Amino acid sequence: MATRISKTPQSPTQKADKKRIEVLKAAGKCFRKTGFHQTSMQQICAETGLGPGAVYRYFTGKEAIIEAMVEEERRQARAMLLQMRDAASIQQALSTATRLFAERYRAGSDASLMTEVYAEGMRSKRVGTVLRKIEAEWIMGLSNLLRIAQARGQIDASLDAAQTALFLTGMWDGMVIRQHFHAHDDPQALPIFFETMIARLLAKDNKVAGKPLTTPPLENSLFAEELKKRAESEDLRQLSLI
């Protein structure tokens, strides 16, 4: 019996997956250019070159597209955690991760899309649910890496691993935002400083305990009271942003 294998044929599922990814890419391009809310489904259809019917076959709307992007992000985060686990030390893994986050979001459009998705996740229940799921998985994975490093004596064992993972992740978010609002002669300076700060935080010989012994109340000083009053003032809250 003769066989003809001139080209591996694509199954209908593979073809559909490919088209789905094309739509996601086109949407990402539009979102980066004009922002999530100012992009219409029509613009995404135009960018893909597919008819609206084809686009709507895969996604019911922009929220569904954002959801799929976050799901894709989850796969990547999982792969990154596996790579970090195989690094020579946790210090090296975190240092590399810091620079990669800085590089990945150096373009304003990428960082802007990231912050827009966070904003959307705080407002939209649907996007929020997906984001919280991926975040929980990421924090659990990073906490486990930190626990292994603690067991190996690489970092301070007194640190709460889950809280430290949250702190590191928050710090990376902040770094990505900061690098867009401050001029730097050397774009490497900020991530390198963040790396140094991580090393200080995790150092075993740090004399400041990793865990607060109690939950102290907000200081009762005149200063704290004044600031608290300001923060509680409805007038200020309504006007202020940052």
Add this chain to the structure above:
Amino acid sequence: MATRISKTPQSPTQKADKKRIEVLKAAGKCFRKTGFHQTSMQQICAETGLGPGAVYRYFTGKEAIIEAMVEEERRQARAMLLQMRDAASIQQALSTATRLFAERYRAGSDASLMTEVYAEGMRSKRVGTVLRKIEAEWIMGLSNLLRIAQARGQIDASLDAAQTALFLTGMWDGMVIRQHFHAHDDPQALPIFFETMIARLLAKDNKVAGKPLTTPPLENSLFAEELKKRAESEDLRQLSLI
């Protein structure tokens, strides 16, 4: 000559200022509810109860409103820095600031608006310019506080004050974002952990130097290469968000 002072009369300027603030408040309310981009000028007019003519007399559009909100924020940041300067110690000032930021942005709508404004500032030149100005002023003020604390021997003198100010500000951004994507039995736990981390960072007895001695290249390990390859892959970049 008889004088009649039943009520302090408002000058035309005071009246205008009051109306301007009313518009800003109404806009803030709308932005918190539905987001910056999904709010129309018509909705803001409806919320103020003033006619469109009155609203447009003060602001040419939504960008001008955001600009005014950021300007108001600048005034508040300046006041906060003055208060921090008068605190008993830099540790107390930073600890109080950490909790106040956490409280102020505990509501999802407030944190969402904050992140939306950041996203807008990365995309819109006009909003970006105003944000960068207020950020520069804030970082300069915070750096000065840190330098005074260094001179007084309260914190590690080897730390670069400006970079540390950037780090702290980024860390606060990250904390505000994180507290919305992770469930906590105790909402105080995260800000308290962040406070502890700040104490570790600034501690004088930290054996890890505050400044990197050189600017080392990204590690040349297999791990770093693999991650770099992933980050550079156009396909992944187009799909990924976070």
